[in-house]
Amino acid sequence: MARTAVPGRLGQEGAGTGLRWRVATLVERRAENATASTLVLDVAGWPGHLAGQHVDVRLTAEDGYSAQRSYSLASAPGGQYVEITVQRVADGEVSPYLVDQLAVGDPVELRGPVGGWFVWQPGGTRPVLLIGGGSGVVPLMAMIRARRETADSTPFRLLHSVRSPAEGYYAAELTSGDPGLATDFLYTRTSPDGWPRRPGRIRQEDITAFAWPPQTEPMCYVCGPTGFVETTANLLVDLGHDPDRIRTERFGPSGG
Amino acid sequence: MGVVSPGFHGRPRESSRRLPPGQYETHDFPVLSAGPTPRIDREDWEFTVTTETGDRHSWNWAELTSLPSESPTLDLHCVTKWSKFDTSWQGVSLDVLLTGVETAADFVMVSSYGGYTTNLPLEDLLDGQAWIAYGYEGDDIPPEHGGPARLLVPHLYFWKSAKWVHGMRLLTGDEPGFWESLGYHDYGDPWREQRYQGD
Numbered sequence A: 001m002a003r004t005a006v007p008g009r010l011g012q013e014g015a016g017t018g019l020r021w022r023v024a025t026l027v028e029r030r031a032e033n034a035t036a037s038t039l040v041l042d043v044a045g046w047p048g049h050l051a052g053q054h055v056d057v058r059l060t061a062e063d064g065y066s067a068q069r070s071y072s073l074a075s076a077p078g079g080q081y082v083e084i085t086v087q088r089v090a091d092g093e094v095s096p097y098l099v100d101q102l103a104v105g106d107p108v109e110l111r112g113p114v115g116g117w118f119v120w121q122p123g124g125t126r127p128v129l130l131i132g133g134g135s136g137v138v139p140l141m142a143m144i145r146a147r148r149e150t151a152d153s154t155p156f157r158l159l160h161s162v163r164s165p166a167e168g169y170y171a172a173e174l175t176s177g178d179p180g181l182a183t184d185f186l187y188t189r190t191s192p193d194g195w196p197r198r199p200g201r202i203r204q205e206d207i208t209a210f211a212w213p214p215q216t217e218p219m220c221y222v223c224g225p226t227g228f229v230e231t232t233a234n235l236l237v238d239l240g241h242d243p244d245r246i247r248t249e250r251f252g253p254s255g256g
Numbered sequence B: 001m002g003v004v005s006p007g008f009h010g011r012p013r014e015s016s017r018r019l020p021p022g023q024y025e026t027h028d029f030p031v032l033s034a035g036p037t038p039r040i041d042r043e044d045w046e047f048t049v050t051t052e053t054g055d056r057h058s059w060n061w062a063e064l065t066s067l068p069s070e071s072p073t074l075d076l077h078c079v080t081k082w083s084k085f086d087t088s089w090q091g092v093s094l095d096v097l098l099t100g101v102e103t104a105a106d107f108v109m110v111s112s113y114g115g116y117t118t119n120l121p122l123e124d125l126l127d128g129q130a131w132i133a134y135g136y137e138g139d140d141i142p143p144e145h146g147g148p149a150r151l152l153v154p155h156l157y158f159w160k161s162a163k164w165v166h167g168m169r170l171l172t173g174d175e176p177g178f179w180e181s182l183g184y185h186d187y188g189d190p191w192r193e194q195r196y197q198g199d
């Protein structure tokens, strides 16, 4: 695990101040699919972030009870607003509120950016392989957007596993053809008509068919539900990718 | 109290006396790791304590598992907000492992197979507060949860409980480990919500 990340990234506001809670305001909500929405947030004094980092969101009830969860930043660094994309987890405490209830103009507290390891910065020399399961595509999208915003020419490939075509994320944007970005999809339950691959969870041949071979030494970013990340990272190691080039972010117990 | 989120009630809750601030209880066992799960053969497994003067004390698998063990039941608190109550483990107390180790060190850098590191004050590993565990819920520890053996320091956020533990360096000065050098808190007390630097 080579330490080439971003030391002290979270301390950037100066020693002793730490990561403050900030009040964000919902500016716009965009449905990504039937269960997930992107929330566009206006965060006064946002210190900026790197693609791949996340924020902690805190909801507070009238009786003072509060709940916190982490959400990856979907937007490229440097924009006017900060975006997160939240998938509604059935019976979840926080995600249904964010997806269905938080209204435009409502306040929500967050602090960040958090996490200096699962990040990509323009200007690197290695090709980049992104593999996401379900909402695990969110931080990967931030990397794709950061690459586009900076007109970086690092070769990128994104493999996105979703249940069905109806459960895609950023569909129009991902198929709009960024030069040097190749995108492919895996369907675990239902494929589009005529899709050559039979539906099912990610397998070794999916990776060999799409990913760069280990000899090209890509940086691999794998994100999604824990089971998906475990399986995919193991497959990459089996194929000969150096574990030091595989960075992972595990979102939660199941799904995807 | 934070800014009220209009219409947010939260989940019905019992008295959450055991839940540190900002945490929620889960019945799953989520996984937090920065990379792939390393593959470690018990035959090759070794745990080494290196003192500040360079003395080395090592245990292989047979040696570790033949030491007197304990079976603590522990509450775990992960910095990603989940807490899990009443998990049962089997392992060797660090009091046992460090008995014969001569040291004037105040700090420890724990290292894992795969390259992970985390730092702690030595006193947090003593007096029945920490174990090298090799059993979970009556079985082996699954690899993704740190098997074959992991450190357990349950009174600190769970990233301090290094999975795939391989060794410890005793140090006279504190140095940041992996997450600690990426902005996470140096000490990580969940009851004081010390998640990030400056908390």
Ligand SMILES: Cc1cc2nc3c(=O)[nH]c(=O)nc-3n(C[C@H](O)[C@H](O)[C@H](O)COP(=O)(O)OP(=O)(O)OC[C@H]3O[C@@H](n4cnc5c(N)ncnc54)[C@H](O)[C@@H]3O)c2cc1C
Pocket: A054, A069, A070, A071, A072, A073, A085, A086, A087, A088, A089, A090, A091, A092, A093, A094, A095, A096, A135, A138, A139, A225, A249, A250, A251, A252, A253, A254, A255, A256, B026, B028, B080
């Ligand atoms: C670093 C990090 C980044 C994250 N980024 C994102 C993101 O960009 N977008 C996003 O939507 N989520 C993301 N998550 C997950 C998010 O933090 C919450 O865990 C998720 O929204 C569920 O919270 P909840 O309160 O709605 O459900 P909870 O009340 O926590 O859980 C309700 C039930 O659902 C189960 N459950 C929890 N999570 C999932 C899941 N993902 N799939 C299926 N079942 C689940 C629980 O085990 C429980 O039984 C991220 C998590 C981490 C650690």
